[in-house]
Amino acid sequence: MEKLILDGNRVADSIKGNLIDRITELSKKGIVPCLATILVGDNPSSKTYVRMKGNACKRLGMQSIRIDLPADITTDELISQINKLNHDPDVHGILLQHPVPHHIDERAAFDAISIEKDVDGVTTLGYALNAFGAATFPSCTPAAIMAILEYYNLQVEGKHAVVIGRSPILGKPVSAMLLNKNATVTTCHSRTINLEDIVRLGDVVVAAVGKPNFVRGDWIKPGAIVLDAGYNEGNVGDVDFNECLENAYAITPVPAGVGPVTIATLLKHTVDAAEKSLLR
Numbered sequence: 364m365e366k367l368i369l370d371g372n373r374v375a376d377s378i379k380g381n382l383i384d385r386i387t388e389l390s391k392k393g394i395v396p397c398l399a400t401i402l403v404g405d406n407p408s409s410k411t412y413v414r415m416k417g418n419a420c421k422r423l424g425m426q427s428i429r430i431d432l433p434a435d436i437t438t439d440e441l442i443s444q445i446n447k448l449n450h451d452p453d454v455h456g457i458l459l460q461h462p463v464p465h466h467i468d469e470r471a472a473f474d475a476i477s478i479e480k481d482v483d484g485v486t487t488l489g490y491a492l493n494a495f496g497a498a499t500f501p502s503c504t505p506a507a508i509m510a511i512l513e514y515y516n517l518q519v520e521g522k523h524a525v526v527i528g529r530s531p532i533l534g535k536p537v538s539a540m541l542l543n544k545n546a547t548v549t550t551c552h553s554r555t556i557n558l559e560d561i562v563r564l565g566d567v568v569v570a571a572v573g574k575p576n577f578v579r580g581d582w583i584k585p586g587a588i589v590l591d592a593g594y595n596e597g598n599v600g601d602v603d604f605n606e607c608l609e610n611a612y613a614i615t616p617v618p619a620g621v622g623p624v625t626i627a628t629l630l631k632h633t634v635d636a637a638e639k640s641l642l643r
C-alpha cells in the first residue's frame with residue numbers, strides 16, 4: 364500500500380497563504396495583527412519556540428511583542444502583565460508559553476487571558492466552547508492536528524482514535540475534537556493499564572506524551588493514521604517514526620509535521636482576532 368508522509372510544512376504554507384490578502388486588507392484599515400508572547404523564566408527550548416513564533420509573525424507582515432518575565436515572578440504579577448495586554452487595543456492575541464515555573468498557578472494565569480485574545484485556546488472558557496464544537500479559537504496544536512487530517516482528506520468518522528496524553532492544551536482538547544468529528548475516542552495517560560494493547564486498536568493514533576520515541580512500531584495497527592504532536596529535546600517526536608512507518612498508512616514526521624501547522628494556526632487565529640476587533 365502507498366504510504367503517506369504528512370507534510371506539515373505544506374499544510375502550514377496553505378494556511379499562511381490564505382492570510383496574506385487578509386493582512387493586506389487589515390493594513391488598509393490601519394491594523395497590523397499583533398501577537399504578544401509571554402515567556403516566564405529562561406527555559407532554552409521555550410525561548411526557541413517563542414522566537415519561532417515571533418519570526419513567523421514578521422515574515423507575514425504581522426506584529427509581535429515579546430514579554431520576558433523573571434522566573435521568580437508571582438502569579439499576581441504575571442496576571443497583572445496579562446491584564447495590561449488585555450487592555451491594549453493594539454494587541455490581538457496573547458500566548459503564555461507553557462510550562463511556567465511550578466510556583467505559578469498556570470491555570471489562573473491562562474484564565475486571566477481575555478477570551479477575545481485567547482488565540483492559543485488555553486482558557487477554561489475556550490476549552491469548554493471547544494468541547495461543544497463552538498470555539499472561536501480551539502487550542503493550536505489540536506487544531507493543527509485536525510487541519511492536517513482535513514488537508515489530506517483523511518476521515519475519522521466511525522474510526523477508533525487513540526490519544527496518548529490528556530493535558531489541557533493538547534490531549535484533552537484533541538480528544539474532544541476527534542469526538543466531535545464522530546470518531547470513537549480512547550484517551551490514554553500515565554495510569555492507563557495495557558496502553559500498548561489499546562494503541563494497537565487505534566485506526567488513528569495521536570501521540571501527545573512528551574517522551575521521545577515513546578510509540579513503537581509494533582503498537583501500530585496496519586493501515587493506521589499516526590499523528591505525532593511530541594516535540595522533545597533535539598527535535599525528536601513521541602513516535603518512533605522509522606518503526607511506525609512500517610505499519611502506518613499515513614504518518615507525520617518530526618520535524619516538519621505538527622509543529623509548523625501549530626504556528627500557522629496561531630497566526631491564523633491572530634488574524635481572525637484582529638478582524639473581529641474591527642467589529643467591536
Ligand SMILES: NC(=O)C1=CN([C@@H]2O[C@H](COP(=O)(O)OP(=O)(O)OC[C@H]3O[C@@H](n4cnc5c(N)ncnc54)[C@H](OP(=O)(O)O)[C@@H]3O)[C@@H](O)[C@H]2O)C=CC1
Nearest residue numbers: 504528529530533552553554571572573592593594622625
Ligand atoms: N508541536 C506542538 O505544537 C506542541 C508540542 N507539544 C509537545 O507535545 C508533547 C506533550 O505536551 P503536553 O501535552 O503539553 O505535555 P504534558 O506533560 O502536559 O502532558 C503529557 C501527558 O502524557 C501523559 N503521559 C506521560 N507519561 C506517560 C506514559 N508513560 N504513558 C502514558 N501517558 C503518559 C501524561 O499523563 P498524566 O496526565 O497521567 O500525567 C499527560 O497527560 C510534548 O512533547 C510537547 O513538547 C506540546 C504543545 C504543542
Ligand SMILES: Nc1nc(=O)c2c([nH]1)NC[C@@H]1CN(c3ccc(C(=O)N[C@@H](CCC(=O)O)C(=O)O)cc3)C=[N+]21
Nearest residue numbers: 412459460461462483503594618619620622623625626
Ligand atoms: N501555550 C503554549 N502553546 C503552545 O503551542 C506551545 C507551548 N505553550 N509550549 C511549547 C509547545 C511546543 N510548541 C511547538 C510549536 C512549533 C514547533 C515547530 O514549529 N517545530 C518545527 C521545528 C523547527 C526547528 O526546530 O527548527 C518542526 O517541527 O518542524 C515545535 C513546538 C508549541 N507549544
